[in-house]
Amino acid sequence: MANEFPALSGTIEDLAAAVEKGDRRALARAITLVESTRADHRAEADALLARLQSRVGTSLRLGISGAPGVGKSTFIEALGLFLIGRGHRPAVLAVDPSSPVSGGSILGDKTRMAALVRDDRAFVRPSPSRGALGGIAPRTRESVMVCEAAGFDVILVETVGVGQSETDVAGIVDHFILLIAPLGGDELQGIKRGIVELADLVVVTKADGAWEAAARRAAMEYTSALTLLEARGREVLTCSALEGRGIEEIWQAIERRRGRPGMGDALAARRREQARAALWAEIDADVRTRLRGHPRAAALLAKLEHDVGAGAVTTGAAARAVLDALLTPEATPRRLTGRGKLP
Numbered sequence: 077m078a079n080e081f082p083a084l085s086g087t088i089e090d091l092a093a094a095v096e097k098g099d100r101r102a103l104a105r106a107i108t109l110v111e112s113t114r115a116d117h118r119a120e121a122d123a124l125l126a127r128l129q130s131r132v133g134t135s136l137r138l139g140i141s142g143a144p145g146v147g148k149s150t151f152i153e154a155l156g157l158f159l160i161g162r163g164h165r166p167a168v169l170a171v172d173p174s175s176p177v178s179g180g181s182i183l184g185d186k187t188r189m190a191a192l193v194r195d196d197r198a199f200v201r202p203s204p205s206r207g208a209l210g211g212i213a214p215r216t217r218e219s220v221m222v223c224e225a226a227g228f229d230v231i232l233v234e235t236v237g238v239g240q241s242e243t244d245v246a247g248i249v250d251h252f253i254l255l256i257a258p259l260g261g262d263e264l265q266g267i268k269r270g271i272v273e274l275a276d277l278v279v280v281t282k283a284d285g286a287w288e289a290a291a292r293r294a295a296m297e298y299t300s301a302l303t304l305l306e307a308r309g310r311e312v313l314t315c316s317a318l319e320g321r322g323i324e325e326i327w328q329a330i331e332r333r334r335g336r337p338g339m340g341d342a343l344a345a346r347r348r349e350q351a352r353a354a355l356w357a358e359i360d361a362d363v364r365t366r367l368r369g370h371p372r373a374a375a376l377l378a379k380l381e382h383d384v385g386a387g388a389v390t391t392g393a394a395a396r397a398v399l400d401a402l403l404t405p406e407a408t409p410r411r412l413t414g415r416g417k418l419p
């Protein structure tokens with residue numbers, strides 16, 4: 077994939093048109109562009125997303141998270157193939173915040189989802205490299221949009237659960253599915269309460285062979301644990317992705333959830349809130365980048381970093397001094413006119 081780095085031939089309009097036609101190479105390129113941290117690529121990515129905007133927002137977005145090895149990729153492949161059988165076109169985006177840039181997850185995901193990778197009706201995109209501007213989630217959110225514009229109608233986002241990653245991914249999908257291993261335990265397998273509360277659906281994986289009874293027991297334990305957490309209305313199901321059992325029930329549970337009274341409005345509100353949060357994530361990241369690259373900031377930051385280290389000034393005062401010095405003069409609006417608008 078590395079050699080695919082946007083050696084863009086043609087214009088953004090060409091690329092957008094090719095994406096809209098469902099051209100897979102164009103889609104892969106568009107995602108690479110969206111994930112790029114280069115400033116000129118970012119500008120092109122923004123232009124591309126603006127071009128694609130009218131076709132965005134039409135898919136069902138599912139987040140699938142869980143501990144390493146719990147069975148996420150196997151589950152996604154089984155669900156993806158099931159969805160293809162139902163006439164859907166699934167796209168898979170894998171987010172692995174823990175893998176190094178050249179990590180093994182890329183190969184792992186591709187081989188693990190081999191049948192899905194081979195199928196023309198699906199699209200599988202392995203993990204982006206780390207260190208993306210503004211974190212992985214904002215860029216993944218945009219990759220979801222590009223997949224939608226290319227005609228994929230169910231987007232599955234896989235992420236390894238490491239705490240923050242679940243929160244990030246839950247923040248860009250409609251339904252967040254937490255996969256857990258078929259092990260019981262009072263400690264809820266060390267899964268943080270907050271993460272379980274994020275889940276719209278909990279699935280105990282590997283409910284087959286020697287694990288089957290344990291999986292059913294774990295599902296019952298989680299059902300009562302969720303009831304205690306007053307997270308009622310969240311279902312706990314079991315599945316064996318290897319044997320293809322439980323997949324249809326999980327899809328039905330998702331459909332039931334979507335069909336609940338008021339869910340249309342709730343999902344629309346969720347997406348509006350997600351857009352707002354993404355805006356602020358972009359602003360936070362951009363402010364940092366611009367400050368660091370600002371010529372006037374360099375000297376001031378160097379001095380303040382030194383002073384903070386020496387204990388000569390508090391971190392809060394130093395931070396405000398930087399922002400005051402650099403943002404205020406340019407950002408001060410001229411006086412508002414009588415109608416409350418800037419002249």
Ligand SMILES: Nc1nc2c(ncn2[C@@H]2O[C@H](COP(=O)(O)OP(=O)(O)OP(=O)(O)O)[C@@H](O)[C@H]2O)c(=O)[nH]1
Pocket residue numbers: 142143144145146147148149150151184188236281282283284285315316317318319
């Ligand atoms: N018995 C059984 N094994 C399974 C099932 N699903 C996955 N596995 C096995 O569990 C292991 C991990 O599966 P993956 O699907 O790669 O798990 P993952 O959560 O995607 O792993 P990472 O992406 O590395 O975090 C593999 O050896 C799978 O064959 C299942 O339904 N039943």
Ligand SMILES: [Mg+2]
Pocket residue numbers: 148149150185234
């Ligand atoms: Mg995986």
